[in-house]
């Protein structure tokens with residue numbers, strides 16, 4: 271018993287059976303075997319005799335159904351998955367019949383792969399891989415991909431890969447099976463020289479000539495060992511009785527950066543499919559970014575116009591209750607306007623009434639809205655005069671035949687607007703003197719001319735132009751924005767009292783702002799739900815493609831696990847791959863969104879470049895990646911490496 275306790279590998283009464291539907295296959299039946307450090311063992315037997323099953327158990331890719339497996343004194347059944355990964359990473363090196371190289375990686379990258387999982391720095395592992403390849407006679411093939419290498423060369427690459435983490439035990443399952451005899455010989459020479467350096471070699475073969483190179487031959491038949499003999503003809507270096515390391519200390523997970531590099535290289539291989547996967551997310555993020563910019567632009571536009579009106583203005587309009595606000599309700603009068611002037615907090619009161627008319631000067635004429643108002647109008651509107659004066663309280667009281675005109679009107683009638691003041695114009699067969707020209711205000715944000723005003727004292731207008739007594743509205747300027755809300759109810763109460771019923775409506779700019787904001791918020795919610803749906807669809811796309819990815823890459827995943835990747839490493843790799851996809855989609859979406867915004871802004875639609883929507887959309891897509899990438903990554907990390915590797 272003493273011998274087996276110091277032994278490197280020791281199987282005691284190991285049985286491995288596979289349960290199928292109703293049937294049970296016993297692949298290994300009560301096998302006990304001890305292998306010392308430094309031995310060169312050939313395992314022989316017919317196909318189906320249990321050789322691969324034995325090999326998988328020895329290499330910790332599989333566990334016995336019953337019995338004990340002890341590595342260097344550690345009972346394997348007591349080890350955690352991380353400790354088993356550490357054993358696969360450091361102690362064992364696999365060489366497979368069909369090489370199992372990753373076709374997208376160069377020879378040197380394939381060799382260095384297991385060193386990624388032992389967190390060896392890139393420069394160091396590349397250097398080590400290169401020296402191993404030169405030692406194995408492949409120095410000049412290091413940068414070729416497996417497709418450009420012969421079978422024998424590929425198998426030597428896979429031996430180099432098995433050695434990169436300093437394996438104590440090489441497990442080779444029919445390594446010469448796919449090779450021509452010359453390459454087979456070369457490989458056996460390689461294994462023998464490794465044996466000479468003290469590496470334990472366990473070699474599966476059904477070829478007696480190959481087995482003769484080993485110093486010990488174990489024969490399997492139907493899952494049982496039927497012979498275990500020393501081969502006296504084999505030249506054998508002394509078997510070391512000292513035990514190996516059998517390192518079972520778990521390795522820390524691969525770094526996020528290493529996983530990122532892996533994600534990048536696998537996405538690059540399939541960039542077109544990656545792009546299609548991303549489409550949902552790209553469109554979603556671009557749509558949110560664009561629509562929010564247009565929505566915010568529209569809102570800012572409207573708010574700017576409201577602000578231009580002034581925040582301490584109140585507008586009294588006829589209508590309200592069950593009356594329609596047509597402006598033709600004959601209730602609002604000049605006396606109402608004068609009554610409002612008495613209310614506390616009121617600075618100015620400007621009544622309004624207008625009609626369309628044509629005014630003439632010589633050959634020129636101008637058709638437009640003629641507005642009757644009083645001396646307060648200029649202050650209510652915060653307008654300024656360019657030339658002349660505005661009409662006074664006295665002008666209003668005395669029915670003065672005077673007008674104040676906007677810049678456009680002055681240009682139209684007088685060709686040169688500096689000539690306007692003092693001239694007489696003709697309107698409805700009466701002459702009016704131009705006493706002032708308003709300072710130009712330019713076009714409004716909405717694009718219409720603001721300089722087409724023709725203002726006349728309301729008294730004069732009622733008498734000669736409008737033919738009707740009532741007002742279309744009254745604008746009140748409060749002493750401050752803070753009293754506007756109070757004033758609103760007082761104005762309403764005053765007029766309701768005077769009229770005996772509520773037949774006017776009073777608007778403050780606050781109420782307009784509120785209405786606009788409310789509409790905007792509804793729009794925002796609508797956009798957000800559209801975005802959420804498109805991101806959900808995008809997320810399902812990502813999940814779908816990642817699942818396909820996992821199925822397609824089973825062999826790669828199996829190989830990574832067999833060479834020492836922990837399930838957590840695989841989980842990390844595939845999670846990060848999904849995140850990268852989504853981050854990429856989010857970034858492309860934002861760029862696309864801004865391109866569309868730019869194009870739209872060239873169409874003279876107001877847009878607002880705000881940071882919030884794209885940032886929000888981006889992080890949403892990242893969360894989508896985290897949520898929808900997890901299931902495929904979990905599936906990948908739970909793959910059984912043996913099944914994954916045996917898939918054709």
Ligand code: ADP
Pocket residue numbers: 288289295296297315316317318319320321322323324
């Ligand atoms: P060998 O490598 O010597 O050809 P294996 O170890 O692969 O033999 O297989 C031994 C026996 O176990 C065979 O009868 C085989 O059909 C069976 N076997 C191997 N793997 C599985 C499995 N995953 N499920 C069911 N039966 C299996």
Ligand code: MG
Pocket residue numbers: 321322323
């Ligand atoms: Mg086999």
